[in-house]
Every structure is written in structure tokens, then in C-alpha cells.
Amino acid sequence: MDPEPAWTTALSPSDREARLRELEAAAGTDRFDEVQRSWRETAEAISAGLGRSQPEWLQHPTPVERP
Template sequence: MQSAAQLIAVVRDDRSSLAEAYPWMLALSPADREACAQDLVNAARMSTDQPHPAMAELISWKETATAVAAGLGTIDPAWLGEDAPVERP
């Protein structure tokens, strides 16, 4: 509920940004911050009776920012190989 309240407060106030309400957004690139903000606002507007879509969007972006801050966005997946066989469990 606190996250929802922060989102509503920021959307209603032209002087503040979502990055001020959610400091974890600073781990995202400027383009991703803009996409995150728009996605959060869209999800909040869409969920009239249920907070689930907005909270799912918020958690998804927060986890993305956490991964980026941990350096996980810079790993080259080439080590996986293109045709690596995988045994069935």
C-alpha cells in the first residue's frame, strides 16, 4: 500500500519524479527510467479495482533495477554456446 501511495502522490505532483519516490530507479538507464515510469503510470491507471497489475509492474521493474545494479545486465551470454546439448531430467 505504501508503494501505491507513493505512486499516486508522484503522479498527482508535477514537481516530483518517480525516481524521487523510488530511488532504486536510479540504477536504470535514463531511457529505462522513462519506460519504467510510463509503465507504472499505465498500470496504475489500468487497475481500477485491483492493485495487482500495478504492484506486479512495480516489482518487475524493481527487480530489473536490482539486477542492473548488481552488474547482471553486462554479462555476455556467448558462454552458453549455440548448440549445447541438454540432457532430459
């Protein structure tokens, strides 16, 4: 088996196991590349700091006309 890509080190051990299970399930299908890309994007988000802190909710939200 090929070694895991370096970006997988950003994932937790349980996420790495989940990634491998999903890749095994998608092997030989059109979804394989999509699953791999999804996990890589997740690792990149974790590396960028997403999910490290709780969101800061506004005390007084400001309505907008259009989002």
C-alpha cells in the first residue's frame, strides 16, 4: 500500500481511519476522487485553524437588505 499523503497528518487518528474506510468503500467507483478531495479539503481547513475555537455570536445582530 502507498504511504499516506503528508496532508493526512492534520487529521485526527479517528479521522484517518474514517478516511481509509470511505476510500475503501469508494474504490473502483466514480466517487473515489471526490472522497479523496473532500478529506484533503477537510485537512486543509483544520490546518488553517477552522474549528479550533467557538464562534463568537453577536449580541445585537444587524439586519441586512440582501445577503
